Amino acid sequence: xxxxxxxLTAHEIADLxxxxxxxxxxxxxxxxxxxxxxxxxxxxxxxxTPELAEQQAIAIDEAIERGDEIPTLAxxxxxIKDNMNTRGIMTTCxxxxxxxxxxxxxxxxxxxxxxxxxxTLGKANLDEFAMGSSTENSGLFVTHNPWDLDKVxxxxxxxxxxxxxxxxxxxxxxxxxxxSIRQPASFCGVVGLKxxxxxxxxxxxxxxxxxxxxxxxxxxxxxxxxxxxxxICGKDQMDSxxxxxxxxxxxxxxxxxxxxxxxxxxxxxxxxxxxxxxxxSVMDAIELLKSLGADWKETSxxxxxxxxxxxxxxxxxxxxxxxARYDGVRYxxxxxxxxxxxxxxxxxREEGFGPEVKQRIMIGTYTLSAGYYDAYYLKAQKxxxxxxxxFEKAFEEFDVLITPTSPTVSFGIGEKTHxxxxxxxxxxxxxxxxxxxxxxISIPCGFKDGMPIGLxxxxxxxxxxxxxxxxxxxxxxxxxxxxxxxx
Amino acid sequence: MIExxxxxxxxxxxxxxxxxxxxxxxxxxxxxxxxxxxxxxxxGLPGSLPVVNETAIEYMTKAALALNCTINKQSIFHRxxxxxxxxxxxxxxxxxxxPLGVDGWLEITTNGQVKKIAIRRVHMEEDTGKLLHVEGxxxxxxxxxxxxxxxxxxxxNPPPPGLHQIESxxxxxxxxxxxRAILVYLGVSDxxxxxxxxxxxxxxxxxxxxxxxFGTKTExxxxxxxxxxxxxxxxxxxxxxxxxxxxxKVIQExxxxxxANGLTAKMRSKEVEQEYRYFPEPDLMPMRFTEEHxxxxxxxxxxxxIAKAARxxxxxxxxxxxxxxxxxxxxxxxxxxxxVKCSSDAKxxxxxxxxxxxxxxxxxxxxxxxxxxxxxxxxxxLKLIDNGTINRNMAxxxxxxxxxxxxxxxxxVDERGLRQVxxxxxxxxxxxxxxxxxxxxxxRFRGGEEKLMGWFVGQVMRESKGKANPATVNKLxxxxxx
Numbered sequence: 001x002x003x004x005x006x007x008l009t010a011h012e013i014a015d016l017x018x019x020x021x022x023x024x025x026x027x028x029x030x031x032x033x034x035x036x037x038x039x040x041x042x043x044x045x046x047x048x049t050p051e052l053a054e055q056q057a058i059a060i061d062e063a064i065e066r067g068d069e070i071p072t073l074a075x076x077x078x079x080i081k082d083n084m085n086t087r088g089i090m091t092t093c094x095x096x097x098x099x100x101x102x103x104x105x106x107x108x109x110x111x112x113x114x115x116x117x118x119x120t121l122g123k124a125n126l127d128e129f130a131m132g133s134s135t136e137n138s139g140l141f142v143t144h145n146p147w148d149l150d151k152v153x154x155x156x157x158x159x160x161x162x163x164x165x166x167x168x169x170x171x172x173x174x175x176x177x178x179x180s181i182r183q184p185a186s187f188c189g190v191v192g193l194k195x196x197x198x199x200x201x202x203x204x205x206x207x208x209x210x211x212x213x214x215x216x217x218x219x220x221x222x223x224x225x226x227x228x229x230x231x232i233c234g235k236d237q238m239d240s241x242x243x244x245x246x247x248x249x250x251x252x253x254x255x256x257x258x259x260x261x262x263x264x265x266x267x268x269x270x271x272x273x274x275x276x277x278x279x280x281s282v283m284d285a286i287e288l289l290k291s292l293g294a295d296w297k298e299t300s301x302x303x304x305x306x307x308x309x310x311x312x313x314x315x316x317x318x319x320x321x322x323x324a325r326y327d328g329v330r331y332x333x334x335x336x337x338x339x340x341x342x343x344x345x346x347x348x349r350e351e352g353f354g355p356e357v358k359q360r361i362m363i364g365t366y367t368l369s370a371g372y373y374d375a376y377y378l379k380a381q382k383x384x385x386x387x388x389x390x391f392e393k394a395f396e397e398f399d400v401l402i403t404p405t406s407p408t409v410s411f412g413i414g415e416k417t418h419x420x421x422x423x424x425x426x427x428x429x430x431x432x433x434x435x436x437x438x439x440x441i442s443i444p445c446g447f448k449d450g451m452p453i454g455l456x457x458x459x460x461x462x463x464x465x466x467x468x469x470x471x472x473x474x475x476x477x478x479x480x481x482x483x484x485x486x487x
Numbered sequence: 488m489i490e491x492x493x494x495x496x497x498x499x500x501x502x503x504x505x506x507x508x509x510x511x512x513x514x515x516x517x518x519x520x521x522x523x524x525x526x527x528x529x530x531g532l533p534g535s536l537p538v539v540n541e542t543a544i545e546y547m548t549k550a551a552l553a554l555n556c557t558i559n560k561q562s563i564f565h566r567x568x569x570x571x572x573x574x575x576x577x578x579x580x581x582x583x584x585x586p587l588g589v590d591g592w593l594e595i596t597t598n599g600q601v602k603k604i605a606i607r608r609v610h611m612e613e614d615t616g617k618l619l620h621v622e623g624x625x626x627x628x629x630x631x632x633x634x635x636x637x638x639x640x641x642x643x644n645p646p647p648p649g650l651h652q653i654e655s656x657x658x659x660x661x662x663x664x665x666x667r668a669i670l671v672y673l674g675v676s677d678x679x680x681x682x683x684x685x686x687x688x689x690x691x692x693x694x695x696x697x698x699x700x701f702g703t704k705t706e707x708x709x710x711x712x713x714x715x716x717x718x719x720x721x722x723x724x725x726x727x728x729x730x731x732x733x734x735x736k737v738i739q740e741x742x743x744x745x746x747a748n749g750l751t752a753k754m755r756s757k758e759v760e761q762e763y764r765y766f767p768e769p770d771l772m773p774m775r776f777t778e779e780h781x782x783x784x785x786x787x788x789x790x791x792x793i794a795k796a797a798r799x800x801x802x803x804x805x806x807x808x809x810x811x812x813x814x815x816x817x818x819x820x821x822x823x824x825x826x827v828k829c830s831s832d833a834k835x836x837x838x839x840x841x842x843x844x845x846x847x848x849x850x851x852x853x854x855x856x857x858x859x860x861x862x863x864x865x866x867x868x869l870k871l872i873d874n875g876t877i878n879r880n881m882a883x884x885x886x887x888x889x890x891x892x893x894x895x896x897x898x899x900v901d902e903r904g905l906r907q908v909x910x911x912x913x914x915x916x917x918x919x920x921x922x923x924x925x926x927x928x929x930x931r932f933r934g935g936e937e938k939l940m941g942w943f944v945g946q947v948m949r950e951s952k953g954k955a956n957p958a959t960v961n962k963l964x965x966x967x968x969x
Contacts (some may be wrong), residue, residue, distance in 0.1 A: 085534045098533070105527050107534060206533040210769035239536050240771050318769060321568055324577035325531050329628070339624065341572055368568070368764035377766060 002270055005030035007484070010076045010170040010224040014435050017075045020064070024057035024075030028119050031077045035121065035168050035366075038487045041053050043143050046082050047090050050120040053077055056119045073231055074117030079163040079172035082123035083130055084215070085204040086110055086221060089120075093206050094138035095128045098332045105373025107204020108239070109215050109232045116231045121169050125159030128354045129323065130208040133183060133426040136417055137356045142162040144413070146485040147187060147451055151410040154184030157218065161188040164218045166284040166487055171228055175205055177212045178311050179405075179430025181349035182442035184219055186405035186454020188463075189444045189483060191225050191471070192218045196462050197437035198243035201236030207322040209315040210241075212434045221481045222443065222472045226250035229464065245462070253468040259293035261466075264398030268304035269429050269456075274407040281446030281453045282404045285474060288400075292473060297304075300400070301390040306383050307432040309423065313367050313380035316437075319357075320364030326352065356420075388436040395460045400470050405442040405454030429456060439464045443471050444480040452480075491693040491731070493724050494701055495653040496644045497662060501636050501676045502614065502684040503546050508538030509613045510580065515636070517682065521629035527635030529613075531575030536770050543611070543636035544587075544774060544783065545911050550638060551609040552589025552785050554667050564768040565610070569761050572628055573616040583765045586610035590643075592650050594793055595661045603655055604662055604770075605646035612637045622820050638676075640666065644701070649940070656720035659689055668792045672817050679710050687716055691723045693731070702727070703737040707751055709744045719744040723751050761886035795820055797828045803833035812841050818855045822862070829866035832873075839865060843883065847890045859893035860886075868896035880953045881905040908954045911963070917950040918963045932968055940964065948965035 005013065005027050016022040032050040039045055053462045060074050080086060083093045085103035088344035092098045106114075114120070127137035135143045135158025141423035143158045145151040146166040153162040157174025161184035164172050174181040185192025193216045207213060217228035227250075234247045263286060270279055286296050328334035328348035335347035353361070367376035394401060406426055416423045436463050445455035455474070459467030475481050508515055511528035527535040565583035588609035595602050616633040620626050642662075646652045655660050667678040667685060678685040692704035707723060710716045727737050742751040790798070796810035799820075805813075814820045819840075826836045844865075848858055868885055871877045877885060877900055888899045900906055908914060921943060922929055932939040940961075947960045960968060 093533075103532070103534070105532075105534075152731075200735075202534075203536050204534040235867070238538060240538050240768075241536075317766065321566055321578050321764075323767070323938075324568060324570065325533070325575065327570065327577060329528070329572050330575070341626070342570070345570055365764065370762055370765055373764070373766070452603075 006167045008170070010073065010219075010227060010390040011219045013076055013108065013170055014073065015063075016450070017068055019219075024064075024117075024119065025054060028057035028077055029055045029073050030052050031121055031169060035473070037147075038166050039168060041144065041149055041487065042146055042162050042166045042168065043141055044079065044124055044166065044168050045122045045161040046092055046094065046125050046140060046159070049120050050122075052087065052120040053121050055265060056114075060117050060119075071115065071117035072227060075119060076111065076117070076170045077119040077121045079124045079169040080110065081123050081157050081160045081172065081174045082109060083175060083206040083208075084173065084334050086120070086123065086208070089123065091123065091206070092140065093129045094126050094140050095352065095354065095357070096139050097326045097348065098335055099352075101332045103204075105204065107215075108201040108236045110204065112231050112234075113173075113228075118231075124157070124163055124172055124174075127156035127158070128357050129175055129179075129206070130156040130180055130213075131317070131319070131356050131360055133179070133423050134411075134413075135159065135184070136413065139354045142413055144447050145451075146487055147189060148410070150412055151181075151451065152187065152413050154406075154410060155189030156180040156184075157192075157469060158184050161185050161190055161192065163321065164188070164190045164220060165485060171217055171224050173215055173228075174218050174435065175213055175215050176430075177209050177214075177315060178434050179427045181216045181218060182405050182440060182454065183426060184432050185442045186452065186456075187410040189452030189480070189485070190218055190220060191222055191441065191443050191481070192216065193225050193229065193441040193464075194439060195229065195233065195464060196243075197434075198241055198441045199233045199462075199464070201232075201234075201239040201242045203238040207318075208473035209318040210322060211318060212311075212315060214434075222441075222468060222475050223254055225253070225441070226254055226275070226468055231335050243332075244478060248465060250464060250468060253465040253470045255469055256473050257293075258289050258470055258473045261289070261470065263289060263294050263296035264299045264394050264401045265296055266299050266301045266304060266394065266401055266403065268301055269403035271305075271407070271428065275409065275427060275448065276402060276405070277446075277448040278370045278404050278408060278453050281448070282402070282455055283400075284456050285445045286402055287315075288477060289470065289474060292477065294470075296402070297398075299394060299401075301387075301432075302392055303383065303390045304385040304386040304432050305434060306433070307387060308428055310380045310383050310387065310435060311427070312363070312424065312432045314384065316364030317368050317377050318358040318364070318377055320361045320368065321359070323353075323361055328352075350427060354355055359420075384435050387432060391432070391436045391438055399460075399466050401458040403456045405429060405456040409448045409451035409453055423459050437461060439467055441467055441471050443474060444483070445474070445478070446480065447454060447483075452483075461472075490696045491728055492696045493654050494644055494692050494694065494704075495655075495659050495720060496690045496704070497640075497653060498688045498690070499640045499644045499663070499666060499668060500686040501550075501640070501678060503543050503636040503638060503686070504674075504676050505542045505636055507540055507544065509540050509543055509611070509636035510634055513634065513817045516631065519631070520869055521627070521631060523806075524631045525633070529575070530630055531577075531633075537580055537768075539771060539774075540636060546636075546673070547587055547609065547611055547638050548781070548784055549673050549788060550640075550670060550675055551591065552781070553673055553788055553791055554591040554606055554609060554640070556588030556591030556606065556609055558776055558781050560778075561585065561586055561773050562776075563773045564771045566764045566768050567612075568764045571615070572626065573618045573633070575616065575633055579612060579615065580768055580771070581612035582610035582680075590647075590932050593662060593665055595658060595665055597655070597658045597661050601657070602651040604658075605643040605650035605651075605927070607641050609638060609640050614837035645768070654816070656717045656724065659720045663687060663713050664717060665792070668815065672789055672791055677960060680710075689716065689720055690721060691727070692737070693724060693727050702731075703739050705737065705751075706741045707744055708741055708754065709746075711746070715744055715746055718749060719751060722749065726751065736903065745891065780901055789817070792820075798824075799833075803827060803837075805833055805837050809834075809841065813837060816855075822855060825862040826865050829862040830869045830957060831955040832869060835869055836865065839869070843886050847887065850891075859889065861892055864889050864893070864895055871896050871900065875907055875909060875956065876900065877905055878907045878954070878957055880948070881907065906954065908951055909955050909956045909959065911959055913952065914947070914955050914959050915963055917947050917955065918960065918967060920969055921946045921950060929968065940968075943968070
């Protein structure tokens with residue numbers, strides 16, 4: 001059994017540790033071995049910290065020996081998307097411009113998980129600065145989908161999703177700005193949750209688009225998701241946008257019960273370009289929920305079609321400002337090409353940023369500039385409000401909204417890189433939840449040609465509980481979450 | 488020949504003396520090694536986020552209220568985006584179209600005329616770090632100052648009806664002095680231009696008298712004292728007039744005040760006109776004020792200098808000029824008032840404080856709080872003057888002694904034998920002696936040189952070691968010399 005510890009879910013491992021059937025060190029070693037076995041193929045990780053994980057494990061085991069209270073995630077190994085600060089451990093955002101950068105502080109979520117006993121396995125690959133939908137924009141290397149190594153894991157949290165899918169960690173954290181947790185979760189056949197904006201502290205998350213970014217868990221099942229949410233959610237004094245609200249125990253939502261649940265199915269999420277097999281899987285899932293006592297109805301959210309263009313004005317605008325600080329003055333790459341300040345800024349950024357990042361910075365700078373601000377940025381924010389109102393109206397009638405997570409399943413590495421528009425269309429189902437700030441989860445609901453299909457469940461603002469209950473119910477009545485790739 | 492009239496706008500930045508910075512817990516200090524009061528937030532490290540210093544907001548709101556502004560019930564922060572090595576995030580968190588306070592005024596009285604200088608806005612922002620250029624084309628950056636709370640106060644030109652604008656170097660200087668007094672009274676800043684906690688950038692233009700359209704304006708930087716502001720504005724006004732009369736055009740530019748040479752010089756031109764791409768700061772919530780909160784703050788404002796001076800004039804009957812000196816600092820004003828409570832001669836107290844007291848404090852280089860003279864001590868001494876125990880000459884000696892030892896006047900007078908001599912026969916003895924030994928002067932006095940009376944008085948006072956009752960001396964001399 002110790003050999004295959006890496007195959008278990010976090011809650012299964014937690015049970016074994018709490019019953020003292022297995023030590024944290026055995027768990028750490030199991031995952032470290034698994035990583036050495038498969039990561040050369042999958043390439044989920046940028047930086048590995050096997051010794052740290054084992055040190056942390058030893059400390060947990062000693063605490064348990066002493067009879068200390070065992071924290072909820074004690075001995076559970078996890079992967080951190082490499083855009084979250086880890087003190088003293090290289091943090092790159094998969095960008096050359098942060099070459100060698102070691103933060104002097106931990107992201108709040110890192111501290112919270114450490115306090116709850118989780119073990120740090122390493123930093124997971126991503127699209128550079130979280131910009132992309134396939135992890136092909138990583139400035140370092142591409143991550144491979146464990147289900148088919150020639151295919152993309154999705155993005156931008158591709159490394160985080162692949163690591164969970166390949167059993168290279170018990171869970172991981174990703175960040176979601178336009179779908180970057182949910183879409184790779186759906187491509188890799190794992191669970192991925194984007195919380196309500198403000199649930200989880202962004203302090204220490206290297207910012208991409210401040211009004212959209214949220215950190216969330218990627219896990220093997222819904223129960224694990226609830227456990228991690230319990231650890232990372234809650235007000236943080238260091239983040240003014242984190243909500244000062246009570247933190248529920250999300251494990252209480254894990255009930256197999258959807259009787260009387262009202263499901264809305266907005267047709268705009270099934271637009272042209274949706275793979276018919278994806279649509280079928282999603283509708284089958286909805287019908288299953290209906291057979292368990294829920295009710296569903298097609299609905300319309302007319303402003304959803306503006307989601308993509310609105311996102312591609314707001315996100316680049318905020319990113320152009322958030323990424324202005326990378327100038328070679330204090331940390332990271334500094335170009336050796338120039339001897340005056342402005343030239344140093346220019347050369348450093350030219351050398352350090354990849355093409356997708358540059359493109360978004362330029363678009364963002366343009367839409368914020370005088371003469372264009374009103375027509376683009378301001379207008380986009382107003383349309384965003386209209387979209388939010390569409391959701392508020394829908395949630396007056398429905399408890400949850402169910403859609404595909406992505407219009408397609410994963411695609412080949414290199415297949416869409418020549419067509420940035422096609423790449424961005426992958427986010428059309430996920431973006432609206434970020435714009436509206438509502439919670440959304442992706443769970444596996446089927447396969448097409450061996451590649452996982454993701455079901456997206458969106459909930460009312462701050463109603464992760466209903467959303468988790470629906471996800472759990474579906475999981476309890478299916479086997480998709482048990483499937484594992486052959487690595 | 489056309490006559491020109493000046494138009495002056497003032498942009499003032501004030502560092503708030505809060506304990507910590509605007510968006511993080513780092514200490515707001517002065518001096519020390521570089522980069523010792525920094526953290527991920529004020530260094531703009533990746534992943535850091537701002538959190539508003541509520542005391543800074545309170546200080547600024549009080550300042551805006553003291554400047555008669557309307558407080559916007561909802562006010563937001565904006566990002567001002569530009570690249571510079573002393574700006575760690577390459578954007579400054581500031582305010583743009585919804586500042587904290589708007590439409591206020593500040594009263595000045597230059598040349599006896601009361602003017603309410605219109606203030607367009609009072610807003611909040613964070614300070615930048617400091618660049619140090621060293622030899623070898625290298626620069627160092629010190630981020631101790633980065634993130635310090637900065638309040639910006641901007642005048643309105645042209646002013647709305649009923650309000651005014653600054654129209655001379657004198658008015659510019661007074662505007663700063665009055666602004667400083669208010670902010671010091673509120674305790675929100677120490678407003679020391681020499682230390683950079685108050686910075687002023689006037690913009691200056693001239694136009695033909697009576698013309699409504701403004702002339703081209705220039706901005707002046709590097710003014711490090713009120714005096715420099717006065718001189719800089721004066722110089723620039725004259726320079727612009729010269730340029731126009733020579734048939735040339737004033738160029739819109741920023742000029743640097745050169746204190747050593749007393750002139751403004753063209754600054755090394757910055758790159759293209761900066762475009763700041765302002766947008767609302769997504770990492771911070773809007774500030775919201777209720778009517779109750781604003782009124783509570785308004786009620787908590789201390790009595791401000793202008794009101795206090797007016798009250799001193801009406802309650803204590805001292806002249807306006809006295810009152811303005813006495814309200815220069817809250818400590819001095821409170822001291823004055825405490826003294827008046829103890830004694831009752833408000834004018835006498837004012838004279839002693841404005842004269843001897845301030846002289847001694849300044850030359851000793853101590854603060855008012857460190858000084859040994861208390862209202863009780865001063866009152867005690869005034870009583871001795873009133874009841875004729877000591878005369879004014881002796882009083883000066885007593886006062887100096889009190890200042891350095893803190894002993895009370897009675898004790899000093901006794902120990903040092905400074906009692907006024909009132910005994911007429913004793914004084915008469917001294918008078919007789921002087922008259923007897925100064926026949927020449929007596930003859931000259933009786934011959935018409937009335938001014939010599941002063942000399943005679945001086946001689947008698949000297950003879951009596953300064954203790955003779957001056958009135959008695961005068962009376963006896965007049966009697967005996969006539």
